[in-house]
Amino acid sequence: MTTPVVLSTDGLPEKETAPAWQDWMAQLFSGLETDLYGDTCFDGHLSVAYAGDVMLTKLDAGRHRVVRDGHRLRDSEAAYLKIVAPWSGHAEVQQCGSKTCVSNGSWAIYDTSQPYVVANPQHTEHLIMMVPKQSIAERGLRLDNLMGRSVGGSAGIARIALQTMRSTYQELDQMTAPLARRAGELLVDMVHLSLQALGGQATAVTQKQALYDRICEHVASHVRDPGLSVDQVAEALNCSRRHLHNAFAGRDQSLGGFIQQSRLELCMRELHSPALAHRTITEIAVGCGFGSSAHFSRAFKAHVGMSPSEFRALGH
Incomplete structure (x- = not known):
């Protein structure tokens, strides 16, 4: 073996x-x-x-x-x-x-x-x-x-x-x-x-990948910004929503889903971080870009299969 x-x-x-x-x-x-x-x-x-x-x-x-x-x-x-x-x-x-x-x-x-x-x-x-x-x-x-x-x-x-x-x-x-x-x-x-x-x-595929790469970089560096959205990305990268959605065509999720998943993964990490144990779940959610605690709780449970408090308890 x-x-x-x-x-x-x-x-x-x-x-x-x-x-x-x-x-x-x-x-x-x-x-x-x-x-x-x-x-x-x-x-x-x-x-x-x-x-x-x-x-x-x-x-x-x-x-x-x-x-x-x-x-x-x-x-x-x-x-x-x-x-x-x-x-x-x-x-x-x-x-x-x-x-x-x-x-x-x-x-x-x-x-x-x-x-x-x-x-x-x-x-x-x-x-x-x-x-x-x-x-x-x-x-x-x-x-x-x-x-x-x-x-x-x-x-x-x-x-x-x-x-x-x-x-x-x-x-x-x-x-x-x-x-x-x-x-x-x-x-x-x-x-x-x-x-x-x-x-x-073909070159068209390479250009599509290049736009996807730029989108990923922008999302990674602005994931904590509550204003991060499809429209904000389109404005920041100076391209249309159609081009953004085309860059994600054939992938497992849309740009909106990608933004939410990026925020949820950051929240999961911070909920298990001993250095952030003093922060409330709401504070962590807001710090990761979520504007509504109710929306965060629903999205988190759908993604992880348990509530944020249950997930946090597993890490301690």
């Missing part, structure tokens, strides 16, 4: 949580630097498993930003294609002049042999997968113009690939080593096919 390696800040003294997380990220990801947005205590969990040469990591953590600087890259290091596929929260990926934002239902890819930045401005739960770069490059696919981009995930081969990544991670502990290796080879095939499809997409 393939046993995952689990790392968690649970049980550590608060002052040790931030440096412990930064050390783990550096050890697991070849010297990766981690910025915690100035936070001095941190809540984070990592579960790492291998499917042959493919590394799969479930990351459940507070807001943070990782940076791979050019001066830290070493020629002797093995190069990987790294994938981030959120279950919750967002990931903002920058590499080689490209910038993209992905959330649940989509995934982005970047190259560990080149500088990159990945920002997670709120609590996130991600699946991170690392595939040896050579295993894709040797198939003749040009990679440079595909890095730092969203591959998709709502349709086609990219959706099948996303489902395969998640299923493989969830079932790895039931696999023998030879079976896990074969599963890893299948994942490499899925990534290759997805990148082939991405390379053949």
Whole structure:
């Protein structure tokens, strides 16, 4: 059986949580630097498993930003294609002049042999997968113009690939080593096919993704603003509501639903934060952009399956 390696800040003294997380990220990801947005205590969990040469990591953590600087890259290091596929929260990926934002239902890819930045401005739960770069490059696919981009995930081969990544991670502990290796080879095939499809997409699709990325960035940075709405986003980005809705076509939710989910995920994080235990549920809801406590309570129960007070009690 393939046993995952689990790392968690649970049980550590608060002052040790931030440096412990930064050390783990550096050890697991070849010297990766981690910025915690100035936070001095941190809540984070990592579960790492291998499917042959493919590394799969479930990351459940507070807001943070990782940076791979050019001066830290070493020629002797093995190069990987790294994938981030959120279950919750967002990931903002920058590499080689490209910038993209992905959330649940989509995934982005970047190259560990080149500088990159990945920002997670709120609590996130991600699946991170690392595939040896050579295993894709040797198939003749040009990679440079595909890095730092969203591959998709709502349709086609990219959706099948996303489902395969998640299923493989969830079932790895039931696999023998030879079976896990074969599963890893299948994942490499899925990534290759997805990148082939991405390379053949029309410019119109790329423009649609670029608008989606801009929308995600705007929502992430204004989620606490009670005035954040479809109309406000349209005005801020200087585009029509029709273009906004078109950017979300084929995805699991509308822009309005995306805004509400972003606020709810932030509320969930803050309701379980020991540092905010002194704040009332209403204060937290208002601070996360909800204008009505009644609307917040209904939306929260529909999203989580329990009331905010019941959810908060589970975290204490």
